[in-house]
Amino acid sequence: MFEIPRTIFSEEHDMFRQSIREFVKKEVSPNNAQWEKDKQVSRASWSKLGQNGFLCLQAPSEYGGMAIDDFRFNAIFTEELGLSGCAGPTIGYSLHSDIVFPYLLHYGTEAVKKKYIPKMISGENIGAIAMTEPGAGSDLQNIKAKAIDKGDHYEISGTKTFITNGYLCDVVVVAAKTDLSLGAKGISLFLLDASMEGFAKGKPFEKVGLHAQDTCELFFEEVKVPKENLLGKEGEGFSYLMKELAQERLIVALAALALAEFMLQSTVEYVKGREAFGRTISEFQNTRFKLAEMAAKVEQARIYCDQLVLLHNDKKVDSAMASAAKYMMTELQCEVADECVQLHGGYGYMWEYPVARAYADARVQRIYAGTNEIMKELIARKVLK
Missing domain, CATH: 1.10.540.10 (Acyl-CoA dehydrogenase/oxidase, N-terminal domain)
Incomplete structure (x- = not known):
């Protein structure tokens, strides 16, 4: 393309x-x-x-x-x-x-x-990572899961939700408070093994999309975690999350763009073969213009993301840059999904058509890894610095 x-x-x-x-x-x-x-x-x-x-x-x-x-x-x-x-x-x-x-x-x-x-x-x-809680989504500073130092081990209790790979996970990185009074500075990270006593998994959620992705709640009831399973230093978890979230958001952006390209290519093939009023849908000006608009945006986005990949290779992608990529690419994915369903007509709403599944899969991209509203806030902080 x-x-x-x-x-x-x-x-x-x-x-x-x-x-x-x-x-x-x-x-x-x-x-x-x-x-x-x-x-x-x-x-x-x-x-x-x-x-x-x-x-x-x-x-x-x-x-x-x-x-x-x-x-x-x-x-x-x-x-x-x-x-x-x-x-x-x-x-x-x-x-x-x-x-x-x-x-x-x-x-x-x-x-x-x-x-x-x-x-x-x-x-x-x-592997899975457990940050989000029922009462704390993008607001990581407000998590309630706690890790109590018991001398030779930590005791972790709490609930995490919307955990990708949660049902299948064997190991999970868990964010928990080692000091409930310190906000973000009280967060630490731990590696938990699913075989540990007190660690339980909920049933996979019935989601709107991403049906092949196991997503569930994780429950921790006084789970004994060896001291060696503390990741990094106590109280440094939030800073580690902020550092690693840049790559996470870049990965989400790359996936979003590739999935948008898949939808666009599927739609190009569909409109070339579908006829209406004696000619293929691809011959109508509205179809051609819509495809041109999407193709131009996707191509520009690909060049942008390729540049970010190079910058990330040199460790030069900061939080705001990754947030901008995540925001822009997931918005583009949802825009392409909507337009491609429309160009399929009624068939675009049938589950047997790839574009219908892609449409359902796309919407959550603007929510996880930090909502796009949070992405804008992180971008604005750099702009107004």
Whole structure:
């Protein structure tokens, strides 16, 4: 679809893209409909991802990883999944490798790294991150989950909700208050194992979209967590979250753009074959103009995101930049979804058509990883600095 060459990628990147594309075509796309019915991706698919070396690309070799210090590979992974239109797997796989894993790598003790990273690489352990609570969404400073220092361990209690990969997770990064009186400065991060006593999972939610993505509540009732499972330092959790959220939001932006491109391409194919009043829908001026508008926006967005990927490779993407990307790309995804459904007519509202599922999947993108209203606030802070 794009006429402008994507010069940020080398031949090695192109080879990796082709391997991901073939994997998605063989292992993801044919199974997505069943996963939507199951409300979760199969564990077998996670194992196959691990066997192919597609998980936790930055993991050091001493833990069995590929030690790939190049975010462009991560971007390709997320993009190719999104281009398949399989939004649930796109979000779940990327969250595991690009959002959860970095907390272990950057802040985990050596004992935690040795115990859990190899299993995250292989797909044996599926990762999740638990920040949001029933009474605290984007307002992380107001979380109520608490972690009490018991001398030789911490005791964690609380409830987390809307947890992506929650039902399947084996390990989860949990934000909890080690000091309830200090607000953001009282937040610490812990790595919990789903086998720990007092850790329970709710049933997968009945969501409007992302049906193949397991999302649920997590419950912690006096869970005993070893001291070594504290990630980083006590009271530094909020600063760690703010630092790592930049990559999380960039990943959401990349997924949103790829899924928008998938919808646009699906619609182009549809209007070329659908006839009305004796000619194809693609011959009507309104259709042509709508497609032109979307194509121009998507192409510009791709160039913008490619530049951000390069900047992130050099660790130059700050919170405001990532927030702008997340805000813009998810808004664009929803705009494209709406226009593409309209161009499909009544068929666009039928679940059997990919654009209908993509429409349902798109809406939540403007909510999680920080609502787009919060994104605007973070952008404004930099603008008014």
